[in-house]
Amino acid sequence: MDKYCPQEIEKKWQDQWEKRGIYKTEDNNTKEKYYVLEMFPYPSGNLHMGHVRNYSIGDVIARFKTMQGFNVLHPMGFDAFGMPAENAAIKHGVKPADWTYSNMDNMICQQKRMGLSYDWSRLVQTCSPDYYHWTQYLFEVFYKQGLAYKKKATANWCDSCKTVLANEQVIDGRCWRCDSPVIKKDLEQWFFKITDYADTLLKDLKKLPGWPNRVKTMQDNWIGRSEGAEINFAIPDFDEQVTVYTTRPDTAFGISYMVLAVEHPLVGKLIKGRKNEAEIRNFIDRVHNQSELERTSDKSEKEGIFTGAYAINPFNGEKVPIWVANYVLFEYGTGAVMGVPTHDSRDWMFAGKYNLGKKIVITDNDNTLAIDNMTDAYTDDGILINSGEFTGMNNRKAIPAMIDWLEKNHCGKRRINYRLRDWLISRQRYWGAPIPVIYCKKCGTVLVPEKDLPVKLPEDVKFAPGVVSPLAHSEKFVNCICPHCGGPAKRETDTMDTFICSSWYYMRYADARNNQAPFSKELVNKWLPVDQYIGGIEHAILHLLYSRFFTKVLKDAGMVNFDEPFTNLLTQGMVIKDGAKMSKSIGNVVSPEEIIGKYGADTARLFILFAAPPERDLEWSDQGVDGAWRFLNRVWRIILHYADIVKENKLIDIPALNNDEKELRRILHITIQKVTEDIAERSNFNTAISSIMELVNAFYAIKDKPVQAGLINETGTSLLLLLAPFAPHITEELWHRIGKSGSIHKAAWPNCDIKATLADKVEIVIQINGKVRDKITVAAQAGADELKELAIQLPRIHELTKGKTIIKAICIPKKLVNIVVK
RNA sequence: GCGGAAGUGGCGGAAUUGGCAGACGCGCUGGACUUAGGAUCCAGUUCCCCGUGAGUGCAGGUUCAAGUCCUGUCUUCCGCACCA
Numbered sequence: 001m002d003k004y005c006p007q008e009i010e011k012k013w014q015d016q017w018e019k020r021g022i023y024k025t026e027d028n029n030t031k032e033k034y035y036v037l038e039m040f041p042y043p044s045g046n047l048h049m050g051h052v053r054n055y056s057i058g059d060v061i062a063r064f065k066t067m068q069g070f071n072v073l074h075p076m077g078f079d080a081f082g083m084p085a086e087n088a089a090i091k092h093g094v095k096p097a098d099w100t101y102s103n104m105d106n107m108i109c110q111q112k113r114m115g116l117s118y119d120w121s122r123l124v125q126t127c128s129p130d131y132y133h134w135t136q137y138l139f140e141v142f143y144k145q146g147l148a149y150k151k152k153a154t155a156n157w158c159d160s161c162k163t164v165l166a167n168e169q170v171i172d173g174r175c176w177r178c179d180s181p182v183i184k185k186d187l188e189q190w191f192f193k194i195t196d197y198a199d200t201l202l203k204d205l206k207k208l209p210g211w212p213n214r215v216k217t218m219q220d221n222w223i224g225r226s227e228g229a230e231i232n233f234a235i236p237d238f239d240e241q242v243t244v245y246t247t248r249p250d251t252a253f254g255i256s257y258m259v260l261a262v263e264h265p266l267v268g269k270l271i272k273g274r275k276n277e278a279e280i281r282n283f284i285d286r287v288h289n290q291s292e293l294e295r296t297s298d299k300s301e302k303e304g305i306f307t308g309a310y311a312i313n314p315f316n317g318e319k320v321p322i323w324v325a326n327y328v329l330f331e332y333g334t335g336a337v338m339g340v341p342t343h344d345s346r347d348w349m350f351a352g353k354y355n356l357g358k359k360i361v362i363t364d365n366d367n368t369l370a371i372d373n374m375t376d377a378y379t380d381d382g383i384l385i386n387s388g389e390f391t392g393m394n395n396r397k398a399i400p401a402m403i404d405w406l407e408k409n410h411c412g413k414r415r416i417n418y419r420l421r422d423w424l425i426s427r428q429r430y431w432g433a434p435i436p437v438i439y440c441k442k443c444g445t446v447l448v449p450e451k452d453l454p455v456k457l458p459e460d461v462k463f464a465p466g467v468v469s470p471l472a473h474s475e476k477f478v479n480c481i482c483p484h485c486g487g488p489a490k491r492e493t494d495t496m497d498t499f500i501c502s503s504w505y506y507m508r509y510a511d512a513r514n515n516q517a518p519f520s521k522e523l524v525n526k527w528l529p530v531d532q533y534i535g536g537i538e539h540a541i542l543h544l545l546y547s548r549f550f551t552k553v554l555k556d557a558g559m560v561n562f563d564e565p566f567t568n569l570l571t572q573g574m575v576i577k578d579g580a581k582m583s584k585s586i587g588n589v590v591s592p593e594e595i596i597g598k599y600g601a602d603t604a605r606l607f608i609l610f611a612a613p614p615e616r617d618l619e620w621s622d623q624g625v626d627g628a629w630r631f632l633n634r635v636w637r638i639i640l641h642y643a644d645i646v647k648e649n650k651l652i653d654i655p656a657l658n659n660d661e662k663e664l665r666r667i668l669h670i671t672i673q674k675v676t677e678d679i680a681e682r683s684n685f686n687t688a689i690s691s692i693m694e695l696v697n698a699f700y701a702i703k704d705k706p707v708q709a710g711l712i713n714e715t716g717t718s719l720l721l722l723l724a725p726f727a728p729h730i731t732e733e734l735w736h737r738i739g740k741s742g743s744i745h746k747a748a749w750p751n752c753d754i755k756a757t758l759a760d761k762v763e764i765v766i767q768i769n770g771k772v773r774d775k776i777t778v779a780a781q782a783g784a785d786e787l788k789e790l791a792i793q794l795p796r797i798h799e800l801t802k803g804k805t806i807i808k809a810i811c812i813p814k815k816l817v818n819i820v821v822k
Numbered sequence: 823g824c825g826g827a828a829g830u831g832g833c834g835g836a837a838u839u840g841g842c843a844g845a846c847g848c849g850c851u852g853g854a855c856u857u858a859g860g861a862u863c864c865a866g867u868u869c870c871c872c873g874u875g876a877g878u879g880c881a882g883g884u885u886c887a888a889g890u891c892c893u894g895u896c897u898u899c900c901g902c903a904c905c906a
Binding site for chain 2 (some may be wrong): 541610
């Protein structure tokens, strides 16, 4: 018998598969479609174990669904724009395009060595003009829908990447990519109006039962919907008015001051000419220039200063002092808040520090609250007091009543507010899709006409450390002709956030080579939505929220007929070693190339799927890899041991099976049932593999016994079929060695014979007071009464219950008898 | 602070509906085969005071029966965090 040598057979089959095109997906096919997709990678140059895990999971599902008779779409591509290519250009003088394409070539080789069942004819590379042509086209779709606009705003600026970032891309005050602190900069930038879709994005989370709750909760929090009211306060001295947003209008009679954000446009007017104007301005400048990190840190103290101006509380006509303070965010709500120290903890602290008034307007049921014995605000529900006509009302009921009052008296209204901000999409970088906009002195902002797309990236661009917006330095790129009036004009020199490229790539796969449109309606609606999407949890908000937004916009634009892109989402855990994420700086990286070189792709895949369920973090174990390797060798040997018998292709003679044979066949069909369910229903590949291992153990157990050739045929063939999605090469090789023709990966998934899974005899546990005391083997169909009789008569049970009263016996057929004694 | 997930042998993990806790794998121990074994095959492996014993972070509760349900509590990880 020859040895299992993955280095030989894996290459051989990969070549064969490619030559025969067995993973090419047909668009015209009557079988039911199934679209399985792994998040496409950034082309860093090399696969890491996280990729191996991601692709192994997707490949199992793709192969399994194919064998189950679905028409499977399983494509791959690259999220190929982005900063590292420019950094390489700065550091090593290579062109970003050259660097990126050579990295992609290398990674495709590595992916092919993993034996993944991709339809490579649909390869998508977002940096290719054939692709970003349509990214630009979609920008124009957004623009025409009124969803793309330019405005001056205080933006998050990463000084290391020399570009702005969207809110979602600032993690704890730091840049998501390079981790350097983010600073504030006032800049003119392009935005996508994702806030228009805040409500739909939130509501439609309910349409996603196939998503992990964790991800839905995170998106829910990120969108941050709150219900409340706007209240207008007059400022008679200035003939002005200021509007606050609150979720607690029921506390309005307790307002003792009001606070504006330092950026609030009214502040300048209110403080002008005050004797301490300079002092106030100082404070405002200091707060405004604080970094996101400092300003939102929980350590930073609440600070404020009185403007000298007063506003009128519309409910009771009281004069309330107007302050400015660091804790009020200009971007949220109206940038102004009311201060109710007695019923809001932050206000309690602030009022305590600056000696502002406190008045109780909601009391607990026993009416025991008193300012003097309060140590913090009372934020619970209760009954309104000191609240004019609303006094005596339950505060929950008072909220709508008081909003109605505001609306009737034209001094406020109901308002729903979101935490979500518009998506800042322009980047001051070269290696991205140029924003297809031209600025003309006469005509203003003009879209590049569709026929002139794509706006191509120029190649003669200089890269140097610290250069902002390299495109802006390319004369040839910047200067152009206005498509409207034909006069001289200038191009937009910012490129698009790469998250835009990745917000629609999964649609492009449906029609990847289309050069007339991003995709044909027919094909995108045939294949989408993605049935199973697989990727890391780190995109819970970023990519997954943006993609949902894109899908909804394209649906409203009539380009697609579905409104959620991913029906089922599987978020895989990290691959860790020695308790930490694999990283070069810690030095705990295990390279996939090395593992595949030594053990082959099948072992690597099998180990990574076996070691933990997909959602959990996976601790890398070299010994665990050995275990997977040993298992495949066991399969190799047992199949070859029986190869000649299997080749005879004898049919099974079920009535002739002896007990040992029946037992083996029972295990086989239980395994078929379990593996099918584990893949299809639970995505628990680890338990699927463990049950295949049990089958192999059972196969070994009958090795020295005479076994019917038909059963050996059934067992050997089914074993390979069950294992095929996990270890595609070894199973293909053995498939041919047992005399089968055609690829195993095109063969039908085995069916479970339910009758075979039922045992004639079952073991029943006999408990006394819930503790196992004995076991008996009885006919499977034995009923409750019969079991009880048998149990009580057992010598051991008889012994143990001697002198005690049997109160009752609980009998669960096929499982147990529990005798309750006293 | 708010929200979420998780705590099970020496290790990774199983137990899907309340019904034998520890499947499967690693590691370890022993045996067989062998010139040899870090190959292979077989067996054993939760703990202990070895029993009518204890045991799924801890303390209670419900139940004939609890890893699973309920109450409280501790720890770890993750997300959000002055959001008015």
